[in-house]
Amino acid sequence: MDAIILQILNGLDKGSAYALIALGLTLIFGTLGVVNFAHGALFMIGAFCAVTLNKLLNLSVETVDPTRTDFLGNPLKVKTPYVETWFGPEFGHAIIDWSVPLAILFSIPIMIAIGFIMERGLIKHFYRRPHADQILVTFGLAIVLQELIKHYYGANPIQTPAPGAFRGSFDFGAMLGFDPNTIIYPYWRMIYFAFAAVIIGGVFAFLQFTTFGMVVRAGMADRETVGLLGINIDKRFTIMFGLAAAVAGLAGVMYAPINSPNYHMGMDFLVLSFVVVVVGGMGSLPGAVAAGFLLGILESFASMNEIKSILPGIDQIIIYVAAIIILLTRPRGLLGRKGVMED
Amino acid sequence: MTNKLTRRGLLKTGAVGGAGLALPTIFTTGAHAFTNEPSGGTVTLGFNVPQSGPYADEGADELRAYMLAVEHLNGEGDGGMLNTFSSKVLEGNGILGKKVEYVTGDTQTKSDAARASAKSMIEKDGAIMITGGSSSGVAVAVQSLCQEAGVIFMAGLTHSNDTTGKDKKANGFRHFFNAYMSGAALAPVLAKTYGTDRKAYHLTADYTWGWTQEESIVAATEALGWETVQTVKTPLSATDFSSYITPVLQTDADVLILNHYGGNMVNSLTNAVQFGLREKVVNGKNFEIVVPLFSRLMARGAGENVKGILGSTNWHWSLQDEGSQAFVKSFGTKYGFPPSQAAHTCYVQTLLYADAVARAGSFNPCAVGEALEGFEFDGMGNGPTLYRAEDHQCFKDVLVVRGKENPTSEFDLLEVVEVTPVGQVTYAPDHPMFAGGALGSCNPGA
Numbered sequence: 085m086d087a088i089i090l091q092i093l094n095g096l097d098k099g100s101a102y103a104l105i106a107l108g109l110t111l112i113f114g115t116l117g118v119v120n121f122a123h124g125a126l127f128m129i130g131a132f133c134a135v136t137l138n139k140l141l142n143l144s145v146e147t148v149d150p151t152r153t154d155f156l157g158n159p160l161k162v163k164t165p166y167v168e169t170w171f172g173p174e175f176g177h178a179i180i181d182w183s184v185p186l187a188i189l190f191s192i193p194i195m196i197a198i199g200f201i202m203e204r205g206l207i208k209h210f211y212r213r214p215h216a217d218q219i220l221v222t223f224g225l226a227i228v229l230q231e232l233i234k235h236y237y238g239a240n241p242i243q244t245p246a247p248g249a250f251r252g253s254f255d256f257g258a259m260l261g262f263d264p265n266t267i268i269y270p271y272w273r274m275i276y277f278a279f280a281a282v283i284i285g286g287v288f289a290f291l292q293f294t295t296f297g298m299v300v301r302a303g304m305a306d307r308e309t310v311g312l313l314g315i316n317i318d319k320r321f322t323i324m325f326g327l328a329a330a331v332a333g334l335a336g337v338m339y340a341p342i343n344s345p346n347y348h349m350g351m352d353f354l355v356l357s358f359v360v361v362v363v364g365g366m367g368s369l370p371g372a373v374a375a376g377f378l379l380g381i382l383e384s385f386a387s388m389n390e391i392k393s394i395l396p397g398i399d400q401i402i403i404y405v406a407a408i409i410i411l412l413t414r415p416r417g418l419l420g421r422k423g424v425m426e427d
Numbered sequence: 428m429t430n431k432l433t434r435r436g437l438l439k440t441g442a443v444g445g446a447g448l449a450l451p452t453i454f455t456t457g458a459h460a461f462t463n464e465p466s467g468g469t470v471t472l473g474f475n476v477p478q479s480g481p482y483a484d485e486g487a488d489e490l491r492a493y494m495l496a497v498e499h500l501n502g503e504g505d506g507g508m509l510n511t512f513s514s515k516v517l518e519g520n521g522i523l524g525k526k527v528e529y530v531t532g533d534t535q536t537k538s539d540a541a542r543a544s545a546k547s548m549i550e551k552d553g554a555i556m557i558t559g560g561s562s563s564g565v566a567v568a569v570q571s572l573c574q575e576a577g578v579i580f581m582a583g584l585t586h587s588n589d590t591t592g593k594d595k596k597a598n599g600f601r602h603f604f605n606a607y608m609s610g611a612a613l614a615p616v617l618a619k620t621y622g623t624d625r626k627a628y629h630l631t632a633d634y635t636w637g638w639t640q641e642e643s644i645v646a647a648t649e650a651l652g653w654e655t656v657q658t659v660k661t662p663l664s665a666t667d668f669s670s671y672i673t674p675v676l677q678t679d680a681d682v683l684i685l686n687h688y689g690g691n692m693v694n695s696l697t698n699a700v701q702f703g704l705r706e707k708v709v710n711g712k713n714f715e716i717v718v719p720l721f722s723r724l725m726a727r728g729a730g731e732n733v734k735g736i737l738g739s740t741n742w743h744w745s746l747q748d749e750g751s752q753a754f755v756k757s758f759g760t761k762y763g764f765p766p767s768q769a770a771h772t773c774y775v776q777t778l779l780y781a782d783a784v785a786r787a788g789s790f791n792p793c794a795v796g797e798a799l800e801g802f803e804f805d806g807m808g809n810g811p812t813l814y815r816a817e818d819h820q821c822f823k824d825v826l827v828v829r830g831k832e833n834p835t836s837e838f839d840l841l842e843v844v845e846v847t848p849v850g851q852v853t854y855a856p857d858h859p860m861f862a863g864g865a866l867g868s869c870n871p872g873a
Binding site for chain 2: 087094098231243267352388392
């Protein structure tokens with residue numbers, strides 16, 4: 085039982101990342117009709133916002149310590165971060181320690197700006213082009229973005245730790261009445277799940293309960309009619325692109341402490357996220373979220389040694405097997421709408 | 428005038444034409460005794476390293492080391508390890524008086540891309556020797572290509588037993604240590620530090636290097652009394668290891684061995700620490716994590732998580748022997764930071780190749796191979812070393828290292844716990860873990 089609960093927790097955690105990326109993908113597809121293969125790169129850039137803020141906060145003043153030597157035998161240059169000089173060692177250290185949560189604020193304007201620039205500068209020219217053209221151009225853009233990141237940050241993963249208070253793990257099993265130390269789960273992964281739930285809830289609330297959201301939903305259903313009513317739907321859709329970029333970016337920022345960011349992490353998630361979108365139903369926001377969690381949990385269970393001993397390699401293909409079964413039984417996906425990508 | 432085609436005329440024309448077509452080939456064969464024989468005042472070496480892909484940082488460090496080696500061979504700079512190398516035939520005037528030039532290729536850490544770039548350097552750029560790489564899959568693939576092409580392959584960072592085991596080739600040579608040696612060096616330290624009554628759980632990267640490392644570590648630790656609870660293969664493409672870590676919590680294992688390298692190692696180690704494994708007490712003992720192959724460049728990505736973790740490495744910049752210090756000084760002065768183990772092995776391989784050519788008095792790969800086989804040397808940072816003739820594997824001391832608890836700089840991540848003497852890591856050429864292949868005979872190409 086404890087093994088099952090652990091895999092459910094793992095699945096929720098993986099599913100959170102899938103759901104957040106798939107949510108952004110679906111927002112863009114549902115509003116602009118664009119298949120955005122650069123969306124994984126936005127997730128990666130979000131993670132690198134956390135890396136960048138951490139590096140900025142660690143910018144240091146160098147002083148020479150004549151009592152110690154470096155690897156060449158020269159007097160050692162000791163680095164003291166400016167924030168520790170300005171705010172004192174303790175408060176300065178605390179600011180650096182909390183760089184990932186602070187990066188949430190740092191990344192939002194950056195990601196929205198990147199989203200606007202991407203949409204206005206490149207993607208809008210491909211609205212009326214076939215989906216194959218859109219895929220090619222956005223995939224090319226993703227490669228350019230990841231190569232830029234690699235050029236400036238290198239190819240190796242860069243550790244971006246969570247605040248010290250959340251680095252450990254807690255005994256989840258003891259809370260549920262199980263034996264102590266049977267279900268141990270990291271704090272930050274629980275925080276990631278809660279964060280994803282808040283973001284997903286926020287996006288749904290924004291679309292459901294605001295006038296802006298209502299217009300966007302109307303535009304997603306019938307763009308032409310909304311346009312005939314005198315509403316500038318294109319402008320709203322551009323804003324939605326920026327919002328989708330921000331969601332992907334925030335997913336990346338919070339993911340940075342889970343796995344050290346590297347330039348390739350966007351691509352690692354992209355294909356799976358597209359499967360999630362298709363399984364959830366093209367253009368369906370609730371479908372994307374539901375499929376994200378469902379496939380995340382399935383993937384976790386398929387990684388159990390008991391399952392792999394019966395079906396070797398199942399952890400590698402379970403998502404695709406599930407996708408095939410769901411699409412055979414429900415060709416529009418779990419919650420797909422009629423008419424989307426069917427012309 | 429009539430132009431009548433006769434049978435005799437056709438035969439004559441065919442014979443003359445055939446001879447004409449064959450002529451250049453005859454001259455070519457006679458003019459060159461081996462592939463890319465240098466004819467002018469220069470000789471070209473091919474540096475095939477990952478310049479893109481996940482190991483690009485290691486590739487960049489390898490390339491820095493190669494450029495430094497070329498400088499030293501051409502008599503520029505401070506000479507580095509040429510001053511400490513036991514063989515004294517290299518005089519800083521290139522190789523056999525020919526100035527050393529180089530071309531570079533990008534392996535992308537993909538076997539097919541690595542073979543294509545090596546082929547291009549051999550066929551288009553006239554490279555007489557290919558060296559580099561940061562993956563065993565790439566090393567095995569390029570080594571095989573060099574064997575077919577008739578050039579020497581001086582392997583870079585490759586740790587799989589197969590490179591000088593079942594996939595060994597007469598034209599290929601490896602200075603770097605291997606998985607067997609890691610096991611033989613590490614296991615006694617593990618037993619001494621953690622005791623002989625331990626239960627190990629292995630997570631292993633699912634490809635040639637991971638398999639041979641798992642086999643080696645399992646054999647070495649079981650020989651000292653450890654029990655192997657389970658071995659689980661993880662896909663090379665895995666990024667989140669939580670699903671593989673949590674089952675460890677359900678077993679009575681008290682040691683987790685991560686047969687992972689690069690990004691895999693960074694992520695699996697980070698995940699294991701996140702899940703509180705290092706705080707766990709199992710069977711009345713503290714739970715321990717072991718990373719059998721450590722890389723300083725990779726350890727940087729895992730940050731504080733490497734503290735206290737035991738592993739092995741081919742070389743470390745903090746070694747105090749003359750050769751290591753000379754290399755660190757040259758490299759550090761030129762680039763501003765200490766070299767990695769990948770840089771070290773690539774630098775040494777270049778000097779060893781040049782030295783073998785000089786001792787053989789020829790660039791012919793067969794003569795060079797003969798000069799390398801059974802060659803004993805010192806002053807290159809690992810103590811007295813033998814390039815064993817039977818499998819073209821270097822035998823030298825191996826370092827057991829531990830993640831440093833209180834690093835003094837961003838480079839100071841590992842501390843040397845023990846220098847395992849070469850005798851402890853030496854194995855017979857027909858050892859079962861290396862069985863299944865044969866060197867074959869040297870191919871000079873052309």
